[in-house]
Amino acid sequence: MLSTLFAELPFSALDWLPILLGIGVAYIVFGIAGFGTALVAGPVLINFMPLSRIIPLLVLLDFVAAFGNWLPARKAVARAELLRLLPCMALGCTLGVVFLLNLKSDLLLLLMGLFISAYALYSLVVKDKPARLGAGWSVPMGTVGGLFGALFGSGGFLYAIYLSARLPSKEQARATQSALISCSTVVRLSLFLVAGVYADLPLLLLALCLLPMMVVGLYLGRRLTLNMSREAFVRLVTWLVLASGIALIGRYLSEVNWQF
Structure with a gap:
């Protein structure tokens, strides 16, 4: 049974190396920043599978990772902010899943490249983050964060800016963000489940195969926080994310030119 399922995974022995490394680095980042798995793993995995499979795959892994981050700090959660963001996040997630399952894969490739590049440029260029936001900002931040979370697998940076x-x-901000991302993974997981995405047994098997690498990445991420500043590491990763986003845009443009 297992050998039959493994045979359905369309990866060669050489394919597994970048896939495993991509997942490992993505969850090192998650262990430090609390978000960003798709920003790091997405540009690697998209060479081996469509985005409409990558996001549900990472949602399964994020589901485990997010609860691991949230449980130890659950007492510090700001419940008022969490309850303010949740309905907007759920609405955004629903819209994102609809777009993800219905848009063409080449368009998603371009959108992901633009999204990743825009996020990286924002992180690198904007030094002075908003000192104070009104509660009304929970509507656009929660909705767009949920939309990006379902569509690209990462809306956590918007929650971080708001909180x-x-x-x-x-x-409080970190604990509330972890709780929100935990809730977001539950919403996205439920939506993908209803849409029948997880009826794909090879996808579930792939998630199971990648689970040990996720655990290793989380462990290393938490260890790294003891030896270097979170800001320095996230800045380094942001440069890598920017390079990945530009590469995705270049790949889309080259494929369009090739078609013409």
């Missing part, structure tokens, strides 16, 4: 400008304590 850091609303909460005085870093511990």
Whole structure:
């Protein structure tokens, strides 16, 4: 039974190396920043599978990782901000899943490249983040964060911007963000389940194969936080993410030119 399922995974022995490394690095970033798996793993995995499979795959892994981050810090969660963001996030997730399952794969490739590049440029260029945001910002931040989370697998940076400008304590902001991402993975997981995405047994098997690498990445990410500043590491990763986003846009343009 297992050998038959493994045979259905369309990867050669050489394919597994970048896939495993991509997942490992993605969850090192997640272990440090609390988000960003798709920003790092997406540009690697998209060479081996369509985005409409990558996002549901990462949602399964994020589901495990997010709860691991949230449980130890659950007492620091700002419940008022969490409850304010949740309905908007759920709406955005629903729209994102609809777009993900219905848009053409080449268009998703371009959108992902633009999204990743825009996020990286924002992180590198904008030094002065908003000092204080009104509660009304929960509507666009929550909705767009949910949309990006379902469509590209990462809307966590928008939650981080909003919460850091609303909460005085870093511990509160991080704990609330982890709780929100945990809820987001539950919403996305449920939507993909209803849409029948997880009826694909090879996809579930692939998630199972990648689970050990996810655990290793999370462990290393948490260890790294003891030896270097989170800001320095995230800045380094942001440069890599920008390079990945530009590469995706270049790949889309080359494929369009090839078709013409």
